[in-house]
Amino acid sequence: MVSPKIAVLVPCYNEALTIGKVVSDFKIFLPDAEIYVYDNNSKDGTSVIAREAGAIVKYEKKQGKANVVFKMFREIDADIYIMIDGDDTYPVDCIQQMLDQFIENNCDMLVGDRLSNNSYKNQNKRAFHNFGNNLVRNLINVFFGSELKDILSGYRIFSKKFVKNYASTIKGFELETDLSIYSLNYELVIDEYSIDYRDRPEGSVSKLNTFTDGFKVIKLFFNLVRLYKPLLFFGTVSAVMFILGLLFMTIPIREYFEYKYVYKVPTLIFSIMLIILSLLAFMTGLILDNISIIDKKNFKVRYNSTR
The missing domain is CATH 3.90.550.10 (Spore Coat Polysaccharide Biosynthesis Protein SpsA; Chain A)
Incomplete structure (x- = not known):
């Protein structure tokens, strides 16, 4: 040998x-x-x-x-x-x-x-x-x-x-x-x-x-x-922004039910922006996660073909 x-x-x-x-x-x-x-x-x-x-x-x-x-x-x-x-x-x-x-x-x-x-x-x-x-x-x-x-x-x-x-x-x-x-x-x-x-x-x-x-x-x-691990990373970012968006949104929602009018319009806009960004971050994570899966498959083919 x-x-x-x-x-x-x-x-x-x-x-x-x-x-x-x-x-x-x-x-x-x-x-x-x-x-x-x-x-x-x-x-x-x-x-x-x-x-x-x-x-x-x-x-x-x-x-x-x-x-x-x-x-x-x-x-x-x-x-x-x-x-x-x-x-x-x-x-x-x-x-x-x-x-x-x-x-x-x-x-x-x-x-x-x-x-x-x-x-x-x-x-x-x-x-x-x-x-x-x-x-x-x-x-x-x-x-x-x-x-x-x-x-x-x-x-x-x-x-x-x-x-x-x-x-x-x-x-x-x-x-x-x-x-x-x-x-x-x-x-x-x-x-x-x-x-x-x-x-x-x-x-x-x-x-x-x-x-x-x-x-x-x-x-x-x-x-x-x-x-x-893009889904984990961007999913975490998405969850944080989504929760913050919901928290900020409670302020104008409470105003609406109490006064039938929203006084803090900038807060409402900011909360909606956070929720939209959270959805974008989650979609980014999904796309990159699929790319990562393909990369792993390609790597295994390349790795196994190395003599």
């Missing part, structure tokens, strides 16, 4: 302190894999250290993790793809067990779950990160009817079908959220493997901004709900 070709993808930006160890660990625990480090305009010699450690080094000038990963997906040919950050926060010694689970369960994507065993909560010292992880996870699980444990993990394994069909317009650290929602929307096979997360070593600086990047992730989530 021919062994699958495995590619390790390491998007990097100023990770000179840790990239050498990440590459060396994969050389030990997955010696037959090809390790690709894509340097995203680092200024600390990341690419030199990665090359000396034995990685295949390439470059992406467009700033942003998502831009780097898109280029990796486009350029690298393999049967199985392992994506990991270059900051040495994810364990490599369990990679064979992760691969075994990925292959055995015929997964499209397997996620390194940092949250189930509380290793992320115990190790991560950045304020509000645990709160942000739980908020995003709960929102996605509620809206998409899933039971995922870790939405934002950067440690993932993908099938070739997934890599060659994945498309998005994002650019930065919202990538993991988009990967998770994309998989849920198209009903791909997702699995999780509990890992022991460790915080960055002393001197290694995170590129994440808790509030700025957190806001981007929340904004992306609602944009993806609008895109992937």
